[in-house]
Amino acid sequence: MISVTEARQIVAAHCRLLEAANIPLQQSVGYVLAEDLISPVSIPFFRQSSMDGYAIRAAEKDQLLHLQDALPAGSSRELTLAPGNAIRVFTGGPVPEGADTVVQQEWISLKGTAIQINDHPVEMGANIRVPGADINKGVIAMPAGTCINAMHIGLMASLGITNVTVYRKPSVAILITGNELVQPGNELLFGQVYDSNSFGLTACLQQLHISAVSVSFTKDSLAETETAIAKALLENDLLLITGGVSVGDHDHVAQACANLGIIKQFHGVKQRPGKPLFFGTTENKWVFGLPGNPASVLSCFYQYVIPFIHGLTGGKPVQPLRAALANEFDKKAALRFFLKGSYAAGLVNVLAAQASFQQTAFVQANCWIELPEEVAVFPKGTQVTIHPFL
DSSP, X not given: OBOHHHHHHHHHHTOOOOOEEEEEGGGOTTOBBSSOEEOSSOBSSSOEESSSEEEEOGGGTTSOEEEEEEEOTTOOOOOBOOTTEEEEEOTTSBOOBTOOEEEEGXXXXXXXXXXXXXXXXXXXXXXXXXXXXSBOTTSEEEOTTOBOOHHHHHHHHHTTOOEEEEEOOOOEEEEEEOTTEEOTTXXXXXXXXXXXXXXXXXXXXXXXXXXXXXXXXXXXXXXXXXXXXXXXXXXXXXXXXXSOOSSSTTOOHHHHHHHTTOEEEEEOBSEESOTTOEEEEETTEEEEEEOSSHHHHHHHIIIIIHHHHHHHHTOOOOOOEEEEESSOEEOOSSSEEEEEEEEETTEEEEOSOOSTTOOGGGGTOOEEEEEOTTOOEEOTTOEEEEEEOO
C-alpha cells in the first residue's frame, strides 16, 4: 500500500496531453486551446460611432449644420462629409469620411433640415471608435492554454471565427460491477441497492465538459468482468470501474486487469475513504478501479481522476484552499482522510455522515477536507487543506 502523495505522483507520471482537434466554436466551451488564437480582423473593423447622434467636423461645432444624409448601423455605404454639413449616425454604425467627431443627439436642436449644437463642450474625436480599438488584426486574441468559457465564445464569434483548435477530451467508459445493483425506477427487493455511481460519475464528467461517456454493467464474475473491461478499453481512452477492487471472494477487477495485460501501477492507497483504489495502464489507455461505496467513488474521482483528466486535456484543476476547522475532529487510523465539509468565510465544518456509503452529507457539503495521516487530533481552529467541489 502506498501513500496518497506517491499515488498522486504515479498518476501524474502516466498522464500525457491528448492530441489537438479542430472543433466548431459552439461546441468548444470547457475545452483548452492547443495553440494561440490569432485575430483575423481588427475590431472595430471600421470607424464606428459609439452614440446615436451626428457626425461633424469639430471646427464647425458653432455653425448651423445642414443634414447631408444618414448612416444607420449595418449600412455599407461609404459617405464623405461635406463642409458645413452633418450626417446622422447611430450606435455601432459607420462614421463618414471627413467627420472627426460625433455629437450625441441629446445635445442637438433641430432647425428644419439643419442642426444646431446646444451649449455643450464638443471635443474632437468624441464618440468615435477607431479601428482596432478593441483588438488589431494579427495579434494574439487568446493564448494557448486558455480554457474556453462563454465569454470567450462571444469574443471569438465577434472575430468571425467558426472553428478552434483544442486538446480533445477523452472518451470515457464507466463500468459498474455488482450483483446487488438495480437501476432507479425499479422496485427495490431485499438485498438490493440502487445504482448511484453511474449517475454521479456521469454528472462529474459532464461538469468537465466530457460528453463521450458510455456506461455498462457487469455481475461479480471474473469472466464477465474481463470481457466488459476488454470491450470498454477497445472503444475508449479512459475506463472508470466502480466496485470489485477489494480483496473479497467476489472482487475480480485486479485479476481481470492482470489477465488482459493491464499493467498495475498501484493497488491500495493509505487513505480513507478509497483504500482499495486501483490504477493501471495499457497502450495509451488508463484504468481507475474505484471502490464501490459512493463517497469513496467521488472522493477518489476528485483526488485522482479529475487531475488526470486535466492533464490529458491541458486544463488547470481547482486549487486547494486553506481553512480553519470550525469543529474538532479526531481520527484513529494512520491514514490520509478526505472528509465531506462545508466551507464559508474561511471556516470549514466537518459534517456528519462521513461513512463511505453515506451520501446525505453532500446536501450541505461543498468541499473535501484533507487531513494528513501523521496527525490524529485536530482541534478547532486547526488550519487544514480543502478541495472545493466543481
